[in-house]
Amino acid sequence: MKNGHWRKITWVVSALLLIMITACSNSKFNPNEFSEQDLAVTKTDSEDKITYGMSQEETEKILGEGTSTGVGQSYQYNNGITIGYRDAQVVSIILNKDSKGYFKTARGAEAGMTHQEILDLYGKEHVLVESERNIDYAYHIQKEIFLDEKSLQAEKDDLAIYRASFMLTKEGQVNQVILSDQRFATTFK
Incomplete structure (x- = not known):
């Protein structure tokens, strides 16, 4: 028994x-896959998440009150994070070099990482733009496909396209991470 x-x-x-x-x-x-979960960052000290589509009120409960950047509905917060809003909802998350140690993307990317570390996390197969100074990805969330330059230009639904962009220093380290929809990326609206 x-x-x-x-x-x-x-x-x-x-x-x-x-x-x-x-x-x-x-x-x-x-790597080489993308989803709506990729449009999020996590505070490293608390695991609080800021996600695409989150309300400004929810975001500011986590980040506190921001200061307008003067560009669209963007607000800068402490520790190197800037949030862009449309209709009081998050449509852009920007991490600058001061965010290192405070914020990471859902995948774990942060300021200070190398060019190769970003490719290891996000993949090389579907890079939209890759140069010494930036790495860009464009993903159509409804069609569930990565876009190349030609298909990005042809696409009319700028709210269905999500962007992940990484700006690099001349030394090849990430100094800015930008997660947004295509409309905000091109018009700041």
């Missing part, structure tokens, strides 16, 4: 571990 009891416990524990491992692996980001 005792032996059977331990087998049941061992089986249940094994099943729970398998479920946990599977759940964790499903939430992992893979």
Whole structure:
């Protein structure tokens, strides 16, 4: 009887571990893939997330009150983060060099990383633009495809296109991360 009891416990524990491992692996980001989850940053000290579509009120509960940048509806907050809003909802998240150690993208990218570290996280296969000074990705969320320059120019629905852009110093380190929709990326609106 005792032996059977331990087998049941061992089986249940094994099943729970398998479920946990599977759940964790499903939430992992893979290079050369993109989703709406990519348009988020996490505060490193609290794990609070700022996500695309979040309300300005929710965002400011996490970040405090911002100062207008004078560009569109963008506000700068402490520790190197700037948020762009449209209709009081987050449509752009910018991390500058002062955000290092305070904020990371959902994938773990942050200011100070190298060109190669960004490619390792986001992938090389679907890069829209890659140069010594920047790496850009464009993804159509409804069609679930990456866009090249030609298809980006042809696309009319600028709210369905998500951008991840990384500006680099001449030494090849990230000094700005920009996550936004295409409309904000091109018009600041």
